[in-house]
Amino acid sequence: MSTAVESVKEIAEVPSFQVTLFVRRFDPENDAEPKWQDFDVTVFGTDRVLDALHKIKWELDGSLTFRRSCAHGVCGSDAMRINGRNRLACKTLIKDLDITQPIYVEPIKGLKVEKDLVVDMNPFYQAYRDVKPFLIASDSPTKERIQSPEDRARFDDTTKCILCAACTTSCPVFWTDNQYFGPAAIVNAHRFIFDSRDEAAEVRLDILNDKEGVWRCRTTFNCTEACPRGIEVTKAIAEVKQAVLRGRA
Amino acid sequence: MARAMANEVREGRGAGPNKDYVLLDLTHLEPAVIDAKLPDITEFARTYLGVEPYTEPVPVFPTAHYAMGGIPTNIKAEVLRDNDTVVPGLYAAGECACVSVHGANRLGTNSLLDINVFGKRAGIYAVEYAKDAKFVDVPEDAIAETVKLIEHMRNATGTEKIAVIRKELQDTMDKNAQVYRTEESLNEALDKIKELRKRYEHIQVQDRGMRFNTDLLEAIELGFLLDLAEVLAFTARERRESRGGHFREDYETRDDEKFMVHSMAYKTESDIKIDWKPVTITNYPPMERKY
Ligand SMILES: Cc1cc2nc3c(=O)[nH]c(=O)nc-3n(C[C@H](O)[C@H](O)[C@H](O)COP(=O)(O)OP(=O)(O)OC[C@H]3O[C@@H](n4cnc5c(N)ncnc54)[C@H](O)[C@@H]3O)c2cc1C
Ligand code: SF4
Ligand code: FES
Numbered sequence: 238m239s240t241a242v243e244s245v246k247e248i249a250e251v252p253s254f255q256v257t258l259f260v261r262r263f264d265p266e267n268d269a270e271p272k273w274q275d276f277d278v279t280v281f282g283t284d285r286v287l288d289a290l291h292k293i294k295w296e297l298d299g300s301l302t303f304r305r306s307c308a309h310g311v312c313g314s315d316a317m318r319i320n321g322r323n324r325l326a327c328k329t330l331i332k333d334l335d336i337t338q339p340i341y342v343e344p345i346k347g348l349k350v351e352k353d354l355v356v357d358m359n360p361f362y363q364a365y366r367d368v369k370p371f372l373i374a375s376d377s378p379t380k381e382r383i384q385s386p387e388d389r390a391r392f393d394d395t396t397k398c399i400l401c402a403a404c405t406t407s408c409p410v411f412w413t414d415n416q417y418f419g420p421a422a423i424v425n426a427h428r429f430i431f432d433s434r435d436e437a438a439e440v441r442l443d444i445l446n447d448k449e450g451v452w453r454c455r456t457t458f459n460c461t462e463a464c465p466r467g468i469e470v471t472k473a474i475a476e477v478k479q480a481v482l483r484g485r486a
Numbered sequence: 487m488a489r490a491m492a493n494e495v496r497e498g499r500g501a502g503p504n505k506d507y508v509l510l511d512l513t514h515l516e517p518a519v520i521d522a523k524l525p526d527i528t529e530f531a532r533t534y535l536g537v538e539p540y541t542e543p544v545p546v547f548p549t550a551h552y553a554m555g556g557i558p559t560n561i562k563a564e565v566l567r568d569n570d571t572v573v574p575g576l577y578a579a580g581e582c583a584c585v586s587v588h589g590a591n592r593l594g595t596n597s598l599l600d601i602n603v604f605g606k607r608a609g610i611y612a613v614e615y616a617k618d619a620k621f622v623d624v625p626e627d628a629i630a631e632t633v634k635l636i637e638h639m640r641n642a643t644g645t646e647k648i649a650v651i652r653k654e655l656q657d658t659m660d661k662n663a664q665v666y667r668t669e670e671s672l673n674e675a676l677d678k679i680k681e682l683r684k685r686y687e688h689i690q691v692q693d694r695g696m697r698f699n700t701d702l703l704e705a706i707e708l709g710f711l712l713d714l715a716e717v718l719a720f721t722a723r724e725r726r727e728s729r730g731g732h733f734r735e736d737y738e739t740r741d742d743e744k745f746m747v748h749s750m751a752y753k754t755e756s757d758i759k760i761d762w763k764p765v766t767i768t769n770y771p772p773m774e775r776k777y
Pocket of ligand 3: 304305306307308309310311312313314315316325326327328
């Protein structure tokens with residue numbers, strides 16, 4: 238176990254610095270319009286944008302409202318627009334942003350703002366539910382359904398989705414047409430359409446052949462760029478389009 | 487494992503400028519193996535520490551990621567009021583519950599077993615119960631107590647900050663009720679919790695809003711965290727032995743004569759009352775762990 242230890246770089250004292258955050262605020266009980274508010278905070282080199290938001294909430298203004306839970310990119314609750322790009326606040330290190338400029342933080346676009354950085358996720362979840370994101374099989378097995386590693390690999394990428402909505406709310410089609418299923422729902426349909434144990438691929442492909450389905454995708458790749466899990470979202474959508482035309486390969 | 491890691495740090499052999507972690511060396515594994523078996527955890531190392539696990543050892547240290555113990559239930563997931571009286575129509579399953587499948591230490595992945603098996607059972611028995619359960623008369627003021635709690639908190643104008651009390655609670659639990667415990671450390675935790683409880687009465691909530699009030703939510707949660715921390719430290723103190731995940735430096739061995747029992751904690755007006763529930767042993771008698 239010890240050979241590599243000599244190559245350990247000492248993790249030195251973590252430097253701290255000042256940043257300014259401009260946060261888009263909206264209080265439905267008092268504001269007619271959203272407004273920007275700026276906060277100066279001292280952060281450390283290892284801090285994420287989420288840490289800065291916590292610092293504001295816990296030390297400066299308890300009313301700042303945002304969702305978060307796991308704080309390490311697993312639960313998908315803190316997608317927001319940071320400097321104009323959809324990201325998870327808990328996975329965006331402040332030192333990786335341009336800290337000579339203020340950091341702009343706003344809610345993800347295309348969903349109704351509930352309060353500050355919190356949006357109404359219901360339409361997003363509804364599209365997800367509509368593609369039947371669960372295993373559908375007609376038998377009642379008495380032991381586990383065996384699947385080969387190759388068959389499992391077919392949909393591995395899309396199992397990684399954490400339903401953060403970063404993709405769907407970065408999609409220009411979704412911004413203009415809220416009825417569009419959106420990339421996340423298609424990713425989650427892909428996860429079952431290409432699962433060898435599932436029997437309802439046709440049902441899902443039919444749902445996505447709808448006028449608000451896969452054909453609305455304009456291949457702008459915003460979704461792939463936004464995905465904090467590195468899922469090849471656009472590729473998954475393309476595979477679903479192919480499957481609609483030619484059946485599941 | 488957790489104890490071995492904590493021990494290295496305690497005895498001054500930790501790594502880093504503050505000697506407060508140990509290093510996990512994965513460099514003998516092929517990158518492909520690392521990618522296939524440990525994709526998430528290695529990504530954390532890269533994202534948050536800037537460490538490349540293919541070639542560098544990763545700083546690690548134990549942290550809490552499961553609460554053993556919880557709301558007592560039987561194997562139908564029915565909540566128990568005491569050692570065996572069921573609270574009709576109330577079910578608990580998963581991390582909040584304690585049906586005791588884990589014994590004195592939960593093994594990795596077994597919490598998912600808990601959710602799947604007892605979540606399903608809770609559903610089945612709840613349906614069965616609901617089939618012929620009658621509505622009970624609800625008093626006019628049934629929600630009064632909860633409304634009072636929430637309104638009291640929402641308008642709290644004290645000087646104590648939620649985050650400060652919570653941090654101090656975390657620190658004392660980390661220091662005194664973690665992997666190693668003693669009567670002294672647990673007493674220290676209990677004294678601190680008592681102090682924090684007093685301060686909690688003067689909590690400050692800044693958000694007065696009626697919608698999506700996370701400031702209020704955190705304030706209310708903190709009250710429950712104080713309750714839970716107290717129960718945990720209290721029952722750990724009363725268990726004067728070492729067993730499973732509970733290691734007492736002042737009582738290093740297992741004492742089946744006195745402590746082959748579940749700890750049952752009851753909240754009284756001013757304090758916690760502890761009682762014991764016998765363990766039913768069927769096919770697998772507990773054995774001393776030997777490696
Ligand atoms: C970092 C970490 C790693 C872990 N790794 C593993 C592992 O590898 N293997 C394993 O088996 N276990 C692991 N666990 C443990 C396991 O994840 C949990 O025990 C399990 O997820 C608990 O599931 P649950 O459904 O009981 O509770 P939770 O998943 O906590 O669900 C509780 C739900 O209740 C909701 N809720 C809370 N309050 C309210 C309210 N007032 N009203 C309405 N809803 C409310 C919450 O939002 C939440 O959705 C890990 C835990 C952590 C933290
Ligand atoms: S595909 Fe990626 S960006 Fe879209 S919801 Fe899933 S994890 Fe988030
Ligand atoms: S808080 Fe869970 S993904 Fe960021």
